[in-house]
Amino acid sequence: DSGVTQTPKHLITATGQRVTLRCSPRSGDLSVYWYQQSLDQGLQFLIQYYNGEERAKGNILERFSAQQFPDLHSELNLSSLELGDSALYFCASSGGLDNEQFFGPGTRLTVL
Amino acid sequence: GESVGLHLPTLSVQEGDNSIINCAYSNSASDYFIWYKQESGKGPQFIIDIRSNMDKRQGQRVTVLLNKTVKHLSLQIAATQPGDSAVYFCAENKENTGFQKLVFGTGTRLLVSP
Numbered sequence: 001d002s003g004v005t006q007t008p009k010h011l012i013t014a015t016g017q018r019v020t021l022r023c024s025p026r027s028g029d030l031s032v033y034w035y036q037q038s039l040d041q042g043l044q045f046l047i048q049y050y051n052g053e054e055r056a057k058g059n060i061l062e063r064f065s066a067q068q069f070p071d072l073h074s075e076l077n078l079s080s081l082e083l084g085d086s087a088l089y090f091c092a093s094s095g096g097l098d099n100e101q102f103f104g105p106g107t108r109l110t111v112l
Numbered sequence: 113g114e115s116v117g118l119h120l121p122t123l124s125v126q127e128g129d130n131s132i133i134n135c136a137y138s139n140s141a142s143d144y145f146i147w148y149k150q151e152s153g154k155g156p157q158f159i160i161d162i163r164s165n166m167d168k169r170q171g172q173r174v175t176v177l178l179n180k181t182v183k184h185l186s187l188q189i190a191a192t193q194p195g196d197s198a199v200y201f202c203a204e205n206k207e208n209t210g211f212q213k214l215v216f217g218t219g220t221r222l223l224v225s226p
Contacts, residue, residue: 002155002157004155031212033212033214042216042217042218042219043156043201043216043219044216045213045214045215045216048212048213056212056213058213090155090156092155094212099212100146100158100161101158101212101214102158103148103155103156103157104155105153105154105155106154106155
């Protein structure tokens with residue numbers, strides 16, 4: 001158990017819908033990272049937050065957004081969902097800007 | 113169920129053998145490299161890391177080798193056990209940028225037979 005929690009574990013929704021994925025980092029970790037893992041793209045970095053501020057962006061679509069709240073938990077919002085958004089979404093946390101990342105168990109999103 | 117691509121390179125070994133998993137990285141400016149292990153239905157788990165000022169680093173039963181000349185990274189697992197069966201990813205990063213933006217390789221599936 002990495003100490004990072006993600007909810008929900010599974011999510012099934014329809015195209016065009018919007019969903020919110022939640023992540024709670026390890027106690028004391030200030031950085032939160034979001035990754036997408038799909039069959040054809042592998043594990044891809046989406047976005048990083050540090051102490052509430054966005055720090056780095058990867059291949060994140062404009063339909064996706066994220067935020068980190070004062071209690072350091074983070075949410076990833078996915079809107080206008082498409083079939084191709086079906087994937088595993090992982091959250092990771094670390095203590096600082098360049099420390100080891102600890103991954104959560106992931107949220108499996110299925111878009112029908 | 114499995115969370116990674118169906119066409120991953122696969123390494124099949126017998127229990128007790130030594131395993132070597134290879135990775136080619138893309139960015140010559142990358143100076144920090146990590147190996148992750150991902151078991152079915154779980155998130156990636158840190159195994160070992162290495163910085164570019166080193167060419168070898170050892171952990172418990174694992175060794176990472178870095179060849180910057182050819183941009184190649186390898187993970188050696190000694191006395192492989194059935195519990196080592198998983199998908200292994202290398203990841204690279206350019207440090208000292210104020211953030212960690214890992215770029216992951218495609219992964220190698222390790223199958224260990226008893």
